[in-house]
Amino acid sequence: MISFVRIAALAVALLSTATLPARAAGTATADDTARFLAGMAPSAGSPLAALTNDPAWQRHARFFDTAFAELERRQISKIRAWADTNLAAPRPTMFYMFSGPDFLYADAFYSKASTYVLSALEPPGSVPDLTRLPRGGIAAALYNVERSLGSILSFSFFITKQMKVDLSAGQIGGTLPILYVFLARSGKTIRDVAPIALDEKGxxxxxxxxxxxxxxRGARIIFAGSDGVERTLYYFSTDLSNSGVQASGFLKFCATLAPGNSLIKSASYLPHSGNFTTVRDFILANSATIIQDDSGIPLAYFSPKKWRFFPFGRYAGPIAEFPGRYQQSYAELFRRSQPMDFGIGYRWRTHESNLLLAVRLPADESGGADTTSSAPSAEPSPRPRKPRPPAPFWQSRDFFWFSR
Structure with missing residues (x-):
């Protein structure tokens, strides 16, 4: 929980805004806004530059500097290393269903993708002109951004019920400000942001x-990494249940970008449900690789003639909040798992986490093309090399102080 010390610091910051200098004229760019929300200095000529003198922003910047540096050390750098070792010839598109605004892990696992498609129920929202917020509004907005990111910085996932409250609080709401923060903290430069909507045909x-x-409905963000190459991030607020995807054109739009690679993480075990069979079948039919924890697609729905499995970590079964989702076949598969040195998913501690890499076999190995897929079969990935030995357990005991 947020400590009384931080609440007191916030109160001081709110009072101190009365002494801020006059704000610069003009409208901040999306990239400068993202950097400001992420606790990173905007460009020198930005109208947001003067607001970095606000003690609330300076405290926010220190807080995020520490939090993201620790997350990078503990987890993100290790995920990148795992992906570099175990993923070969990734597809240009990556699909991340049930994602929320989690670009951070999409980029960590599939950094070479050129198009990212994220989808969940949460609305995209908007990011207002921060220079026009009332006095004290900046401190409150930054506090709300920190609160919204609390669980994912601590555990690697958003807590859905909490996120619904956090993303609707204050003048900055929805998933867009969180996507801004993750893009900025991942070293990306935002070049364009536009609302997007899909008709029933996609x-x-x-x-x-x-x-x-x-x-x-959602947002399309054009951004570039350190290499200067433009990439596209789509976030759609859409119902992924059977009735939801049948009424919308979301999967038809995704099919135009297929085949791709998929990530499923902390998905509330929705792919286990009979109410999500359409999106589950789409992922199976249109993915060259699937990276998932056990909340993703049950092993029984993968054809062993069409997929090769590479288990990592330890399968300890679902947490208590999701009873009845234990998979005996998963337990048997993970008896021959390889170690991994980072935590992920609901069992976020390193020694309890599981990750399954499923690689689609070429047609000649599986005895014919995958008849459930409208997309061509993917090129095979070579068998992953054995990853580095796990880090000592003490390195994974970094449960952030603000989650206590």
């Missing part, structure tokens, strides 16, 4: 165009 509409009442 055609995309931008700006204020209205394709109908069942449209899947």
């Amino acid at each position: 055609a995309a509409y931008f700006g204020n165009e209205n394709p109908g009442p069942n449209a899947a």
